[in-house]
Amino acid sequence: MRNICMKVSYDGSGFNGFQSQPKGRTVQDEIEKAIKHLTGEPIVIIGSGRTDAGVHAMGQVFNFHTASTIPTERWAIALNTRLPKDIVIRDAWDVPDAFHSRRSAKRKTYRYSIDIGKFPDVFARAYRFHHPTKLNIEAMAEGLSYLIGTHDFTSYTSIHSTKPHHIRTVYEAYFEKEGQAVHMYITGNGFLYNMVRVIMGTLLWVGQGKLKPEDMKLILEGKSRSLAGPTAMPHGLTLVDVEYGDAAVEPAEATDHDDDE
Amino acid sequence: MRNICMKVSYDGSGFNGFQSQPKGRTVQDEIEKAIKHLTGEPIVIIGSGRTDAGVHAMGQVFNFHTASTIPTERWAIALNTRLPKDIVIRDAWDVPDAFHSRRSAKRKTYRYSIDIGKFPDVFARAYRFHHPTKLNIEAMAEGLSYLIGTHDFTSYTSIHSTKPHHIRTVYEAYFEKEGQAVHMYITGNGFLYNMVRVIMGTLLWVGQGKLKPEDMKLILEGKSRSLAGPTAMPHGLTLVDVEYGDAAVEPAEATDHDDDE
Numbered sequence: 001m002r003n004i005c006m007k008v009s010y011d012g013s014g015f016n017g018f019q020s021q022p023k024g025r026t027v028q029d030e031i032e033k034a035i036k037h038l039t040g041e042p043i044v045i046i047g048s049g050r051t052d053a054g055v056h057a058m059g060q061v062f063n064f065h066t067a068s069t070i071p072t073e074r075w076a077i078a079l080n081t082r083l084p085k086d087i088v089i090r091d092a093w094d095v096p097d098a099f100h101s102r103r104s105a106k107r108k109t110y111r112y113s114i115d116i117g118k119f120p121d122v123f124a125r126a127y128r129f130h131h132p133t134k135l136n137i138e139a140m141a142e143g144l145s146y147l148i149g150t151h152d153f154t155s156y157t158s159i160h161s162t163k164p165h166h167i168r169t170v171y172e173a174y175f176e177k178e179g180q181a182v183h184m185y186i187t188g189n190g191f192l193y194n195m196v197r198v199i200m201g202t203l204l205w206v207g208q209g210k211l212k213p214e215d216m217k218l219i220l221e222g223k224s225r226s227l228a229g230p231t232a233m234p235h236g237l238t239l240v241d242v243e244y245g246d247a248a249v250e251p252a253e254a255t256d257h258d259d260d261e
Numbered sequence: 262m263r264n265i266c267m268k269v270s271y272d273g274s275g276f277n278g279f280q281s282q283p284k285g286r287t288v289q290d291e292i293e294k295a296i297k298h299l300t301g302e303p304i305v306i307i308g309s310g311r312t313d314a315g316v317h318a319m320g321q322v323f324n325f326h327t328a329s330t331i332p333t334e335r336w337a338i339a340l341n342t343r344l345p346k347d348i349v350i351r352d353a354w355d356v357p358d359a360f361h362s363r364r365s366a367k368r369k370t371y372r373y374s375i376d377i378g379k380f381p382d383v384f385a386r387a388y389r390f391h392h393p394t395k396l397n398i399e400a401m402a403e404g405l406s407y408l409i410g411t412h413d414f415t416s417y418t419s420i421h422s423t424k425p426h427h428i429r430t431v432y433e434a435y436f437e438k439e440g441q442a443v444h445m446y447i448t449g450n451g452f453l454y455n456m457v458r459v460i461m462g463t464l465l466w467v468g469q470g471k472l473k474p475e476d477m478k479l480i481l482e483g484k485s486r487s488l489a490g491p492t493a494m495p496h497g498l499t500l501v502d503v504e505y506g507d508a509a510v511e512p513a514e515a516t517d518h519d520d521d522e
Binding site: 088125 | 268272288317319329337341346348349350351380381382383384385386388
């Protein structure tokens with residue numbers, strides 16, 4: 001059996017999330033259907049993590065074991081012709097047998113995008129949260145900086161998180177302007193359920209002047225979800241990339257930093 | 262009666278073009294419905310030109326006469342709350358009584374976008390023609406340069422054009438790269454039916470090596486649609502802007518350069 005890894009982008013607007021659900025259309029189901037159509041195998045793919053309904057991905061990663069002899073470089077083309085328009089496989093490569101998209105992941109990067117135009121950009125409307133009233137982006141960037149490092153992110157996680165602990169490391173986090181859009185990029189070793197969206201929902205309070213930048217630190221230290229702001233809308237969130245270091249070429253070292261943003 | 266002018270953007274994917282049709286959803290119908298809902302008036306708007314089914318607009322312009330006393334600065338917000346998600350009014354201003362969006366137009370700019378990535382960008386898929394095989398963009402840019410100036414564009418126009426003559430002036434035309442996208446921008450005093458799409462369809466033949474750049478000039482001089490390439494797909498085309506010079510503030514000087522791309 002081979003172990004094949006793929007990078008996939010999808011427009012989350014039409015999905016009830018990445019992972020198979022009893023109800024609704026999911027990215028996983030569509031990909032498994034395409035593989036079944038191509039190879040005849042009833043395969044279950046392993047995603048790097050779940051993404052919620054409405055959340056997008058530029059570089060989600062998944063792997064699966066297959067007996068197929070289709071050459072590696074043919075997989076993406078063969079699957080793309082069998083996939084709906086809102087899913088595009090970007091790359092495929094062979095990985096060691098022990099590689100596991102979720103457990104082997106070392107770094108993930110998410111982007112949360114806000115449209116600060118008076119009126120939304122109609123072409124990016126499905127990918128940005130429209131906030132036409134004034135936001136202090138500098139204050140939001142300062143507030144965000146307090147989250148860099150290794151912390152217990154209980155305050156910035158859904159109360160529905162099922163993880164044994166909420167300690168995660170944020171390596172990098174910053175804002176970037178692009179025309180009438182403002183993007184927050186955040187890279188860490190893993191993210192908890194709704195973590196990026198709760199961080200953004202709280203930063204929006206900072207941007208609106210309801211909180212001070214340094215309150216982000218106090219909320220973090222308070223370790224209670226009730227201290228933080230609301231969960232920002234899903235459609236502004238995009239999983240940008242998942243990195244594996246040497247794990248994609250060498251046997252995997254297990255971590256518990258699987259996320260389900 | 263006031264004469265109000267508006268700039269509107271729309272995602273053409275879900276429309277059977279800008280102009281009202283016996284069949285199918287149109288941008289004009291949706292806007293007239295929203296105005297009716299707002300003011301109660303059964304108004305007919307005048308667009309700067311038609312756009313075909315599937316063609317998008319960042320800056321389409323229309324005007325209409327109204328007895329409404331709604332302040333100018335309230336119109337865009339009031340209509341946007343009544344419009345579907347794929348139409349966004351960007352601006353509204355008062356114009357002289359004689360102003361006519363089509364007849365007063367001085368310059369129009371269109372963009373045709375190609376995705377040259379091996380796999381398409383899933384988030385821009387509805388706005389770019391995907392061409393994964395090799396294109397010589399330099400040759401296309403050279404070919405395009407032969408169209409700048411005042412010419413008879415019969416070769417680059419649909420045989421269904423109803424215009425009395427096909428002489429138009431192209432002021433500016435160039436290619437621009439943006440990541441895995443290549444955009445052609447073209448500005449002129451008016452465009453004929455399918456003109457930008459036939460130009461692009463022919464330039465794609467140049468990019469593929471089926472024609473030489475200088476063939477664009479020979480085709481132009483031949484004044485026959487049969488000499489040119491196919492009509493490129495509509496979804497890559499966007500009406501970027503319509504300019505009026507002083508016409509939007511002074512009484513209009515009529516032209517016949519109305520287009521229906």
